[in-house]
Amino acid sequence: MPSNRQFNRFAQSYRRYSLIQKRVAGFLARQVARSGYAQDRIVDLGCGSGGYFMAHERTFASYLAIDVSAEMVRIHPEGQGVEKMVGDFNDPELFRSLKERDFDLIVSSSALQWAKDLDATLGLVATLKKPVALSIFTSGTFAALHRSIGVTSPIRSKEETLDLIEKHFDARVDILQYRLYFSDRISMLRYIKRSGVSGGERKVGYRRLKEALENYPLAYLQFEVVTAVGK
Numbered sequence: 001m002p003s004n005r006q007f008n009r010f011a012q013s014y015r016r017y018s019l020i021q022k023r024v025a026g027f028l029a030r031q032v033a034r035s036g037y038a039q040d041r042i043v044d045l046g047c048g049s050g051g052y053f054m055a056h057e058r059t060f061a062s063y064l065a066i067d068v069s070a071e072m073v074r075i076h077p078e079g080q081g082v083e084k085m086v087g088d089f090n091d092p093e094l095f096r097s098l099k100e101r102d103f104d105l106i107v108s109s110s111a112l113q114w115a116k117d118l119d120a121t122l123g124l125v126a127t128l129k130k131p132v133a134l135s136i137f138t139s140g141t142f143a144a145l146h147r148s149i150g151v152t153s154p155i156r157s158k159e160e161t162l163d164l165i166e167k168h169f170d171a172r173v174d175i176l177q178y179r180l181y182f183s184d185r186i187s188m189l190r191y192i193k194r195s196g197v198s199g200g201e202r203k204v205g206y207r208r209l210k211e212a213l214e215n216y217p218l219a220y221l222q223f224e225v226v227t228a229v230g231k
């Protein structure tokens with residue numbers, strides 16, 4: 001599991017390397033629009049540099065952008081109605097403070113795969129009794145790469161993620177799969193190191209990862225994401 005320091009370290013390059021998260025946020029925003037849920041006042045857990053916020057051209061009556069990394073919070077866009085907060089979605093205290101607030105929708109895009117205990121965090125989200133829009137990366141992300149270097153993904157499988165969503169919410173669920181193609185191994189390596197998407201390959205170190213990539217049979221990296229919009 002990456003530490004806050006790692007999220008801070010990647011904050012600057014994150015925006016440039018977050019192509020997939022951008023697509024995921026766009027998909028999630030469209031699903032919310034289709035759901036008909038009110039979305040004037042949003043709470044965004046793991047807001048990062050603003051992937052979900054920037055998937056919209058509209059302004060919000062209020063948009064509470066929360067991230068555990070102070071550096072991410074700093075680079076999240078400012079704007080009408082935007083309030084930023086350093087907060088940890090593993091911490092029940094954050095949810096106690098959110099109960100004091102009024103909002104329409106709780107969003108978390110491409111962040112909850114890093115929850116220490118997803119069951120507990122989703123349980124805390126559910127106590128807020130508001131519609132949710134979630135996207136959560138699964139172990140299908142970088143699956144072939146992890147196999148070829150012999151590490152297990154640090155994030156949960158699609159099945160486990162779906163079970164936990166079903167346990168806490170009555171939601172419309174979608175499974176998204178993406179491929180990101182690279183013209184050479186160096187740019188693939190750079191992407192893996194800077195995107196902050198996965199993490200299992202960090203266990204093997206830069207040199208071994210570089211060597212392993214020489215034998216990696218695919219010209220692309222895989223991504224798998226579960227989305228859920230419901231109550």
Ligand SMILES: C[S@@+](CC[C@H](N)C(=O)[O-])C[C@H]1O[C@@H](n2cnc3c(N)ncnc32)[C@H](O)[C@@H]1O
Pocket residue numbers: 007018021022025045046047048049050051052066067068069072087088089090108109110111114115196197
């Ligand atoms: C892959 S980024 C996604 C950012 C943004 N939501 C987007 O769609 O581009 C994951 C974000 O989750 C944040 N994060 C990780 N663990 C967290 C935690 N325990 N509490 C709050 N934010 C967390 C990271 O700092 C990072 O900004």
